[in-house]
Amino acid sequence: MMKPFIFLRIRLLVFVLLAFVPAIGLTLFTFADQRHHATEQAKDTALQLAHTATSSYERLILQTQSVLTGLAQLPALRQPIGTDCPKILRARMDEFLYYANIGVADIDGNLICSALPTNGRVNIADRPYFWRAVASGDFAIGEYQVGRVTGKGTINFGYPMLDARGRVGQVVYAALDLAWLNDFAANANLPPGSSVTVLDRKGTILARFPDSDAWVGKSEPEAPIVAATISGGEGTVEAAGLDGVARLYGFVPLQTGRGGSALFLSVGIPKAAALQEATRDLARNALAVTIFGTLALLAAWAGGNHFVFEPVNRLITAAERLGRGELSVRSGLPHDTGEFGRLAITFDSMAAALQSRQTQLEQAREAERQERERAERQLRHTQALRAVDQAITGSLDLRLTLAVVLDQVVGELHADAADVLLIDPHSQELFYGAGRGFRGNTIIAHRLRLGEGYAGRAVLDRRTVSIHDLGAAADFSRRHLVEEEGFVAAFMTPLVAKGQIVGVLEIFQRRPFQPTAEWLEFLETLAGQAAIAIDNAELFQRLQRANVDLTLAYDTTLEGWSRALDLRDKETEGHTQRVTDLTVRLARAMGLREEEMAHLRRGALLHDMGKMRIPDSILLKPGPLTDDEWAIMKKHPAYAFELLSPIAHLRPALEIPYDHHEKWDGTGYPRGLRGEQIPMAARIFAVADVWDALRSDRPYRPAWPQERALNYIREQAGKHFDPVVVQVFLGMVERPAQD
Ligand code: C2E
Ligand code: SIN
Ligand code: SIN
Ligand code: FE
Ligand code: FE
Numbered sequence: 001m002m003k004p005f006i007f008l009r010i011r012l013l014v015f016v017l018l019a020f021v022p023a024i025g026l027t028l029f030t031f032a033d034q035r036h037h038a039t040e041q042a043k044d045t046a047l048q049l050a051h052t053a054t055s056s057y058e059r060l061i062l063q064t065q066s067v068l069t070g071l072a073q074l075p076a077l078r079q080p081i082g083t084d085c086p087k088i089l090r091a092r093m094d095e096f097l098y099y100a101n102i103g104v105a106d107i108d109g110n111l112i113c114s115a116l117p118t119n120g121r122v123n124i125a126d127r128p129y130f131w132r133a134v135a136s137g138d139f140a141i142g143e144y145q146v147g148r149v150t151g152k153g154t155i156n157f158g159y160p161m162l163d164a165r166g167r168v169g170q171v172v173y174a175a176l177d178l179a180w181l182n183d184f185a186a187n188a189n190l191p192p193g194s195s196v197t198v199l200d201r202k203g204t205i206l207a208r209f210p211d212s213d214a215w216v217g218k219s220e221p222e223a224p225i226v227a228a229t230i231s232g233g234e235g236t237v238e239a240a241g242l243d244g245v246a247r248l249y250g251f252v253p254l255q256t257g258r259g260g261s262a263l264f265l266s267v268g269i270p271k272a273a274a275l276q277e278a279t280r281d282l283a284r285n286a287l288a289v290t291i292f293g294t295l296a297l298l299a300a301w302a303g304g305n306h307f308v309f310e311p312v313n314r315l316i317t318a319a320e321r322l323g324r325g326e327l328s329v330r331s332g333l334p335h336d337t338g339e340f341g342r343l344a345i346t347f348d349s350m351a352a353a354l355q356s357r358q359t360q361l362e363q364a365r366e367a368e369r370q371e372r373e374r375a376e377r378q379l380r381h382t383q384a385l386r387a388v389d390q391a392i393t394g395s396l397d398l399r400l401t402l403a404v405v406l407d408q409v410v411g412e413l414h415a416d417a418a419d420v421l422l423i424d425p426h427s428q429e430l431f432y433g434a435g436r437g438f439r440g441n442t443i444i445a446h447r448l449r450l451g452e453g454y455a456g457r458a459v460l461d462r463r464t465v466s467i468h469d470l471g472a473a474a475d476f477s478r479r480h481l482v483e484e485e486g487f488v489a490a491f492m493t494p495l496v497a498k499g500q501i502v503g504v505l506e507i508f509q510r511r512p513f514q515p516t517a518e519w520l521e522f523l524e525t526l527a528g529q530a531a532i533a534i535d536n537a538e539l540f541q542r543l544q545r546a547n548v549d550l551t552l553a554y555d556t557t558l559e560g561w562s563r564a565l566d567l568r569d570k571e572t573e574g575h576t577q578r579v580t581d582l583t584v585r586l587a588r589a590m591g592l593r594e595e596e597m598a599h600l601r602r603g604a605l606l607h608d609m610g611k612m613r614i615p616d617s618i619l620l621k622p623g624p625l626t627d628d629e630w631a632i633m634k635k636h637p638a639y640a641f642e643l644l645s646p647i648a649h650l651r652p653a654l655e656i657p658y659d660h661h662e663k664w665d666g667t668g669y670p671r672g673l674r675g676e677q678i679p680m681a682a683r684i685f686a687v688a689d690v691w692d693a694l695r696s697d698r699p700y701r702p703a704w705p706q707e708r709a710l711n712y713i714r715e716q717a718g719k720h721f722d723p724v725v726v727q728v729f730l731g732m733v734e735r736p737a738q739d
Contacts, residue, residue: 003309003313003316005309005312005313008304008308008309008312009301009304009309012300012304012308013297013300013301015300016293016296016297016300017293017297019296020289020292020293020296023289023292023293024289027282027285027286027289028282030281030282030285031278031279031281031282031285034277034278034281034282035275035278037278038274038275038277038278039238039248039271039274039275041274042248042269042271042273042274043236043237043238043248043249043250044236044250045250045269046236046247046248046249046250046266046267046268046269047234047235047236047250047251047252047267048250049188049190049196049250049267050234050250050251050252050265050266050267051234051250051252052184052188053181053184053188053196053252053265053267054252054253054254054265056180056184057180057254057265060098060176060180061141061157063096064099064157064174064176065139065157065159067092067096067174068139068157068158068159068172068173068174069139069159071088071089071092071102071159071172072159072160072161072162072172074088076088077104077113077161077170077172078161078163078169078170085104085112085113086113086114086115086117089102089103089104089113089114089115090102090115090116092115093115097179097180097183098176098177098179098180099115099174099175099176099177100147100150100152100154100175100176100177101114101115101116101147101149101150101154101174101175102114102115102172102173102174102175103115103116103124103149103172103173103175104161104170104171104172104173105123105124105125105130105170105171105173106169106170107134107168107169107170107171108123108125109123109124109125109126109127109130109131110122110123110125111123111124111149112170114149116149116150118149119149122148122149124148124173127142127145127156127158128140128142128143129141129142129143129156129157129158129173130142130158130171130173132158133158133159133160133168133171133173134160134168134171136160137160137162137168138159138160139157139158139159140157140158140159141155141157141262142155142156142157142158142173143155143200143262144200144204144206144262144263147175150175150177152175152177153177153178153206153207153216153217154175154176154177154178155175155176155178155263156173156174156175156176157173157174157176158171158172158173159171159172159173178198178206178207178212181196181198181207181208181209182209182210182212184196184209185209185210186209188267190267190269191269191270191273191274191276192270192273193245193247193270193272193273194247194267194268194269194270194273195208195209195210195241195243195245195247195266195267195268196208196209196265196266196267196268197209197215197229197265197266197268198254198263198264198265199226199229199230199263199264199265199266200230200262200263200264201230201262201263201264202219202221202230203219203220203221203222203223203226203227203230204217204218204219205217205218205219205242206263211243215242215243218242220242223242224237224239224240225237225239225240225241225242225247225249225266225268226242228249228251229249229251229264229265229266230264232253233253234250234251234252234253235250235251236248236249236250236251237249237251238271241268245268245270246270246271246272247268247269247270247271248268248269248271248274249266249267249268249269250266250267251264251265251266251267252264252265253265311333311340311343311344312340314331314332314333315331315333315340315343315344315347318330318331318332318347318351319347322351322354327351327354327355327358328351328355329351330347330348330351330352331343331344331347331348331351335348374518377412377518380412381412381522381525384408384411384412384526385408385525385526385529387404387407387408388401388404388405388408388526388529388530388533389529391404391405391533392529392532392533392536396536396537396540397537398433398533398534398537398538399433399434401533401536401537402420402433402434402530402533402534403434403436405420405434405505405526405529405530405533406418406419406420406434406435406436407436408526409436409505409507409523409526410436410437412522412526413507413519413522413523413526415437415507415508415509416437416487416508416509416510416511417435417436417437417438417485417487417507417508417510418435418436418437418505418506418507418508419432419433419434419435419436419438419443419505419506420433420434420435420495420503420504420505420506420530420534421433421448421455421503421504421506422502422503422534423450423459423501423502423503424447427447428449428450429447429448429449429450430447430448430449430450430455430456430459430503430504431447431448432444432445432446433503433534437508438485439484439485440480440484440485442478442480442481442484443478443481443485446478446480448477448478452477453475453476453477453478454467454473454475454476454490454492455492455504455506457475457492458492458493458494458504459494459501459504461494462494462496462501463494464491464492464493464494464520464523464524465491465492466489466490466491466515467489467490467491468488468489468512468513468514469488469489469512470482470487470488470489470490471488476490481508485508485510486510487508487509487510488509488510488511488512488513489508489509489511489512489513490506490507490508490509491506491507491515491520491523492504492505492506492507493505493506493507493523493524493527494527495527495528495530495531495534496527496528496531497531497532497534497535498535500535502531502534502535502538503530503531503534505523505526505527505530507523551598554649555598555601555602558602558605558606559577559605561605561606561609562576562577562580562605562606563576563577565608565609565611565612568611568612568616568619569608569611569619569620575692575693575696576604576605576607576608578692579604579607579685579688579689579692580601580604580605582688582691582692583600583601583604583656583681583684583685583688584597584600584601584604585732586684586687586688586725586728586729586732587600587681587684589728589731589732590680590684590724590725590728592680592681592684596681599652599653599655599681600653600656600681600684600685602650602653603653603654603655603656603657603681603685604656604685604688606640606644606650606653606656606657607640607656607657607660607685607689608636608640608657609639609640609643609644609657610635610636610637610638610639610640610641610642610643610657611636611639612639612643613635613636613639613643614632614633614635614636614639615632618632618633619633619699620699621699621700622699622700623700624700625700634661634669634670635670637657637658637659637660637661637669637670638658638670640654640657640658641654641657641658644657655679655681655682656681656682656685658670658682659671659673659678659679659682660682660685660686660689661686662674662677662678662682662686663686663719663720663721664678664683664718664719664720664721664722664723665718665719665720667719668720675722678722683721683722683725684722684725686720686721686722686725687713687721687722687725687726687729688729690712690713690716690720690721691709691713691729691733694708694709694712695709710730710733713726713729713730714726714730
């Protein structure tokens with residue numbers, strides 16, 4: 001869409017119009033010049049016509065003189081009365097045009113013969129043509145008058161007729177009317193609106209063509225044209241006629257007789273007619289100027305579009321788009337040597353420079369962004385490795401640690417799925433250890449022989465194997481991973497710890513994937529961590545296995561000991577085992593933690609360990625003990641403490657051997673602890689021990705029946721025993737089936 005460029009267009013059009021000023025000026029000048037010439041020419045024409053009229057009038061006078069001279073010789077006219085004089089005169093009048101009448105007067109001026117019939121007596125003695133002819137004895141010209149016979153405005157001419165004695169006896173005259181003027185005017189081929197006027201010296205209109213009737217007799221000596229005409233000379237003038245029409249006049253005096261002019265003639269050509277051609281030329285020129293001017297304006301408009309506005313519009317549009325940040329925009333104008341070409345070169349190179357600057361800026365930003373991303377990635381990698389480290393050091397559960405490793409693999413390496421295959425040393429097979437991102441379960445069940453497939457090759461070659469197109473990989477045995485999981489690419493890295501292969505880390509991608517060196521490096525770092533985790537776990541498992549073996553050996557030994565102790569006590573056969581079982585059951589019923597059971601059990605087994613140092617005389621005495629004997633007997637918990645405390649493995653089990661004779665009310669031994677000062681294990685054990693002791697034969701007394709023993713336990717709650725333990729114990733003994 002092109003902009004309107006209103007102001008620019010107006011300026012351009014004004015310039016085009018200015019170019020037409022000389023043409024208009026020339027037209028007007030031509031018009032003025034033509035007009036001047038036409039005016040002068042018309043004036044000349046008018047003057048010339050006036051001369052022609054005068055000449056023709058003077059010829060008429062000469063003719064009239066010769067006619068009158070001829071008539072004066074006719075004898076018939078000397079004796080006119082009663083003769084055919086009027087007939088002769090009429091014949092003569094008919095012969096010539098323009099004569100209104102021809103007549104003969106006697107010396108007294110009485111009309112004695114006339115071509116036209118007369119009405120009564122007519123005297124012309126007062127007429128100048130008459131008395132001049134009489135006085136001069138020669139041809140005489142009269143003045144404008146209205147004839148007494150004709151009743152018309154005429155100019156009359158008189159000629160004396162001499163009698164036998166040579167004296168003037170009569171005067172013959174001719175009345176010339178001014179109809180000749182009409183004929184002259186009609187023949188002169190005057191432009192329409194022209195006028196021919198005859199004036200007398202008073203300025204009275206004697207004849208006028210055209211419209212003679214309307215004007216003849218009117219007298220306006222003051223009117224400029226009248227004044228000029230009757231001034232006496234000949235000349236031209238531009239003036240308004242008495243009818244108001246502007247005309248160009250030529251005027252001359254008419255010689256009407258000797259002794260000065262009496263008549264004046266003017267020919268007026270209408271100015272409009274004179275200027276008709278000039279005006280027509282002006283109109284034609286003006287039309288031409290208008291047409292060419294309009295064409296030029298149209299050309300300027302169209303040419304302006306093509307040569308100016310189109311390029312300007314393109315430049316403006318391009319500049320606006322550039323301003324909006326479209327740096328790829330170019331003017332699209334040809335790079336020629338014209339102004340627009342140079343402007344386009346400048347604009348385009350400016351846009352190109354801007355674009356190149358922008359590109360550089362973007363590249364710099366991109367580099368900066370990549371650098372920042374790389375730094376962030378490094379940080380995340382470090383954090384990932386820390387997370388793995390923490391998992392390795394914080395947990396001995398291999399599955400947990402591998403889960404953490406795989407989380408980092410999937411997260412940081414953007415893997416779609418990953419797993420760790422472990423080595424089964426017995427079958428020499430790789431089996432699934434842990435995985436992430438798998439849709440199905442087939443990966444779990446599948447086992448691979450070492451050396452089989454790509455994972456096997458990674459183990460044998462001790463290097464990462466990359467498969468970029470699993471679908472086309474002939475050696476990939478686990479086709480189901482392609483078909484079910486949609487994997488496209490895979491990376492298998494051997495897990496090597498202390499030089500030993502402990503497994504394979506596998507990465508799967510569902511889309512084509514091109515790893516970077518950084519990616520591969522981090523993969524191998526994580527693989528190293530996974531290998532350490534696996535190695536640690538195996539180490540721990542071995543250790544744990546050794547520990548379990550050792551513990552089993554210990555406990556077996558302890559049981560042997562306790563059986564030996566029981567045997568020494570003679571009648572307490574099976575007591576320790578029963579008490580131990582009961583103690584564990586009670587402890588569980590009391591809600592003690594499972595980890596404490598091993599110590600509880602060991603403590604129970606060894607509770608009377610101290611009796612080892614009690615002499616048989618006291619231990620096996622069939623009756624009650626003396627005070628001294630009691631004093632020794634009461635040392636057996638302390639002896640147990642002394643015997644067992646150096647053995648670190650048994651230290652957590654010491655509570656029962658040391659405190660099993662403490663009482664709830666504080667009256668027990670060896671330390672006289674009370675209530676909750678007594679370790680829970682010892683409080684639980686005490687109930688089990690006394691119960692079993694009472695129900696057993698002792699060297700010093702036979703076994704008590706159940707009811708009595710139960711009553712005793714019940715009665716000792718809050719004294720000897722922790723009431724809560726007693727309650728739990730009683731509940732257990734009274735409802736043994738539920739236990
Ligand atoms: P033990 O025989 O294993 O008895 C353990 C505990 O069961 C006794 O701790 C006591 O609290 C309870 N007990 C056992 N028999 C009876 C009984 O007949 N009546 C009552 N009320 N409680 C009984 P105690 O009393 O501290 O005795 C510790 C150990 O001293 C006994 O172990 C036993 O080896 C020895 N002993 C205790 N009284 C006698 C006695 O009169 N003659 C001899 N030869 N030894 C005794
Ligand atoms: C326009 O036409 O839009 C302005 C051009 C000018 O003023 O030069
Ligand atoms: C005439 O012919 O009309 C008479 C002459 C005159 O009036 O002078
Ligand atoms: Fe004891
Ligand atoms: Fe006991």
